[in-house]
Amino acid sequence: xxxxxxxxxxxxxxxxxxxxxxxxxxxxxxxxxxxxxxxxxxxxxxxxxxxxxxxxxxxxxxxxxxxxxxxxxxxxxxxxxxxxxxxxxxxxxxxxxxxxxxxxxxxxxxxxxxxxxxxxxxxxxxxxxxxxxxxxxxxxxxxxxxxxxxxxxxxxxxxxxxxxxxxxxxxxxxxxxxxxxxxxxxxxxxxxxxxxxxxxxxxxxxxxxxxxxxxxxxxxxxxxxxxxxxxxxxxxxxxxxxxxxxxxxxxxxxxxxxxxxxxxxxxxxxxxxxxxxxxxxxxxxxxxxxxxxxxxxxxxxxxxxxxxxxxxxxxxxxxxxxxxxxxxxxxxxxxxxxxxxxxxxxxxxxxxxxxxxxxxxxxxxxxxxxxxxxxxxxxxxxxxxxxxxxxxxxxxxxxxxxxxxxxxxxxxxxxxxxxxxxxxxxxxxxxxxxxxxxxxxxxxxxxxxxxxxxxxxxxxxxxxxxxxxxxxxxxxxxxxxxxxxxxxxxxxxxxxxxxxxxxxxxxxxxxxxxxxxxxxxxxxxxxxxxxxxxxxxxxxxxxxxxxxxxxxxxxxxxxxxxxxxxxxxxxxxxxxxxxxxxxxxxxxxxxxxxxxxxxxxxxxxxxxxxxxxxxxxxxxxxxxxxxxxxxxxxxxxxxxxxxxxxxxxx
DNA sequence: AACTTGATAGTTCTACCGGG
DNA sequence: CCCGGTAGAACTATCAAGTT
Numbered sequence: 003x004x005x006x007x008x009x010x011x012x013x014x015x016x017x018x019x020x021x022x023x024x025x026x027x028x029x030x031x032x033x034x035x036x037x038x039x040x041x042x043x044x045x046x047x048x049x050x051x052x053x054x055x056x057x058x059x060x061x062x063x064x065x066x067x068x069x070x071x072x073x074x075x076x077x078x079x080x081x082x083x084x085x086x087x088x089x090x091x092x093x094x095x096x097x098x099x100x101x102x103x104x105x106x107x108x109x110x111x112x113x114x115x116x117x118x119x120x121x122x123x124x125x126x127x128x129x130x131x132x133x134x135x136x137x138x139x140x141x142x143x144x145x146x147x148x149x150x151x152x153x154x155x156x157x158x159x160x161x162x163x164x165x166x167x168x169x170x171x172x173x174x175x176x177x178x179x180x181x182x183x184x185x186x187x188x189x190x191x192x193x194x195x196x197x198x199x200x201x202x203x204x205x206x207x208x209x210x211x212x213x214x215x216x217x218x219x220x221x222x223x224x225x226x227x228x229x230x231x232x233x234x235x236x237x238x239x240x241x242x243x244x245x246x247x248x249x250x251x252x253x254x255x256x257x258x259x260x261x262x263x264x265x266x267x268x269x270x271x272x273x274x275x276x277x278x279x280x281x282x283x284x285x286x287x288x289x290x291x292x293x294x295x296x297x298x299x300x301x302x303x304x305x306x307x308x309x310x311x312x313x314x315x316x317x318x319x320x321x322x323x324x325x326x327x328x329x330x331x332x333x334x335x336x337x338x339x340x341x342x343x344x345x346x347x348x349x350x351x352x353x354x355x356x357x358x359x360x361x362x363x364x365x366x367x368x369x370x371x372x373x374x375x376x377x378x379x380x381x382x383x384x385x386x387x388x389x390x391x392x393x394x395x396x397x398x399x400x401x402x403x404x405x406x407x408x409x410x411x412x413x414x415x416x417x418x419x420x421x422x423x424x425x426x427x428x429x430x431x432x433x434x435x436x437x438x439x440x441x442x443x444x445x446x447x448x449x450x451x452x453x454x455x456x457x458x459x460x461x462x463x464x465x466x467x468x469x470x471x472x473x474x475x476x477x478x479x480x481x482x483x484x485x486x487x488x489x490x491x492x493x494x495x496x497x498x499x500x501x502x503x504x505x506x507x508x509x510x511x512x513x514x515x516x517x518x519x520x521x522x523x524x525x526x527x528x529x530x531x532x533x534x535x536x537x538x539x540x541x542x543x544x545x546x547x548x549x550x551x552x553x554x555x556x557x558x559x560x561x562x563x564x565x566x567x568x569x570x571x572x573x574x575x576x577x578x579x580x581x582x583x584x585x586x587x588x589x590x591x592x593x594x595x596x597x598x599x600x601x602x603x604x605x606x607x608x609x610x611x612x613x614x615x616x617x618x619x620x621x622x623x624x625x626x627x628x629x630x631x632x633x634x635x636x637x638x639x640x641x642x643x644x645x646x647x648x649x650x651x652x
Numbered sequence: 653a654a655c656t657t658g659a660t661a662g663t664t665c666t667a668c669c670g671g672g
Numbered sequence: 673c674c675c676g677g678t679a680g681a682a683c684t685a686t687c688a689a690g691t692t
């Protein structure tokens with residue numbers, strides 16, 4: 003805090019010099035910190051690929067003059083084909099497809115390229131409604147081909163207890179590092195289950211963040227609270243008869259202490275080598291190891307704990323505010339989407355039925371409109387939960403591309419899968435899970451995905467019904483189930499039914515958020531009570547799909563049979579006048595320098611790598627706020643030069 | 653005001669690789 | 673062979689702007 007009387011001149015002025023210096027510094031700043039810092043090798047390669055494609059097809063335009071139809075044609079006939087072999091998504095027949103998200107990313111990437119080239123606003127072909135329409139059409143096209151969104155597999159308390167019991171048994175014979183690892187893994191399992199934290203955030207837990215007296219954790223950083231301190235995560239009472247994280251922790255500290263490591267300093271869940279927190283990838287492997295050894299592995303991942311925890315919370319009648327606080331959600335909309343399947347894609351997959359109506363049909367209940375604290379309103383089913391925490395776009399029978407049979411029919415595939423599934427089941431029962439982890443993983447994904455769209459939809463609804471019968475109303479948070487004792491940590495936050503005001507949360511939480519959440523709870527309860535008083539629709543046991551959706555994966559619709567590429571694109575009359583070929587490359591080279599293009603072309607040819615956002619060999623390693631290593635793909639010089647180019651053009 | 657769409661920073665998951 | 677790190681692909685969450 004300065005007293006203001008002695009304002010010294012700073013020793014490091016940002017800019018000192020003439021116009022050129024100012025321009026250079028400004029452009030380098032944009033290159034490094036600006037929104038366009040994504041100008042990286044991927045973008046560069048994409049732009050070059052577009053330019054090269056335009057040239058090869060003798061379109062008569064380049065990336066400075068091309069139009070939206072050129073872009074659509076390029077994506078359809080060049081880019082989609084090129085990335086096809088690497089994509090992880092496949093359709094109902096097992097054929098590889100590029101996910102809608104990836105197409106979205108490439109359009110946005112081209113968009114950024116055009117901006118950097120000075121083609122802002124109307125001059126940017128990617129801003130065209132035709133390009134946006136193309137993306138939407140592509141998404142629909144994939145849905146028609148049986149590509150649906152895949153969610154992470156939710157974990158159940160029972161399964162977690164099987165693993166923890168197994169770990170307890172195992173630790174009696176383990177010594178040294180393996181013992182500490184087992185304690186660490188079990189501790190992480192219990193913590194993630196109780197805290198509902200995102201995997202990456204939960205694994206960064208530090209001992210000092212735990213308030214043992216109050217039985218809470220105050221994370222210093224979450225995705226939705228970058229400053230920290232806004233959320234208070236409750237942990238279960240260690241005096242409970244059941245396994246709890248706080249009950250587990252002392253032994254975990256002891257086991258690391260025997261190895262000479264004090265985990266009360268730094269990260270609790272740390273790899274055996276290195277100082278940082280355990281990585282998500284590493285943790286997933288630990289999950290696979292222990293869950294398989296315990297004989298309960300069904301493809302769980304780090305995200306499964308969060309989903310399973312929330313599911314249990316919903317079942318146990320947690321209030322909306324409690325759940326949002328615990329899961330560190332700051333947006334009601336996002337939480338609703340997560341917890342109540344407010345997912346546009348899933349409703350579209352049902353075949354054009356209006357979203358709200360569709361969701362109601364799936365749940366077998368009438369839709370209810372919620373209105374929360376002045377925020378956007380939406381339509382949600384209550385009394386039923388379908389967890390849909392986003393997920394990957396995938397077919398119902400995704401498989402490794404190299405393993406895909408070329409002409410096997412869908413029925414045959416399903417038959418084979420069924421056999422394999424049976425074999426796996428028998429094998430894991432008799433001899434325990436052995437064999438190649440990749441194959442096992444593949445097997446699990448196949449098990450997960452099963453048949454077609456219809457099956458996926460029915461699976462979703464079956465799972466939902468099995469968790470909570472549609473007739474069952476949500477448990478009021480004032481009367482938690484006995485089971486809730488292991489999920490609701492400490493006191494259930496109750497709030498006065500009609501009294502408004504007060505209620506809620508810990509005193510340490512932000513006032514604004516607290517008020518917001520209390521208001522949310524009130525409004526949500528109101529909505530729920532409205533639903534409970536309204537009669538259930540007769541369609542409660544109707545199948546969760548429309549005829550269109552059932553037939554879509556194999557139906558010979560136009561979308562399925564015709565590639566999403568407008569053949570007339572290249573010669574469209576809407577095209578602007580042709581520019582002299584190669585001029586753009588020369589122009590760019592004049593500003594940015596030929597070396598960039600040279601490098602990009604070589605790299606592209608060598609590796610065939612076309613990633614847009616990924617890091618490059620030039621990626622720099624820097625350390626983030628809590629010492630964790632972040633990956634910054636700055637491409638500093640390129641960004642600066644590109645910006646300089648834009649500035650120069652202006 | 654309610655709702656939709658676009659942009660983008662950040663996260664998760666998987667394949668692959670190298671060290672012990 | 674196990675463990676953990678890295679890179680890349682895909683996905684999530686959020687905000688702001690635009691549309692109804």
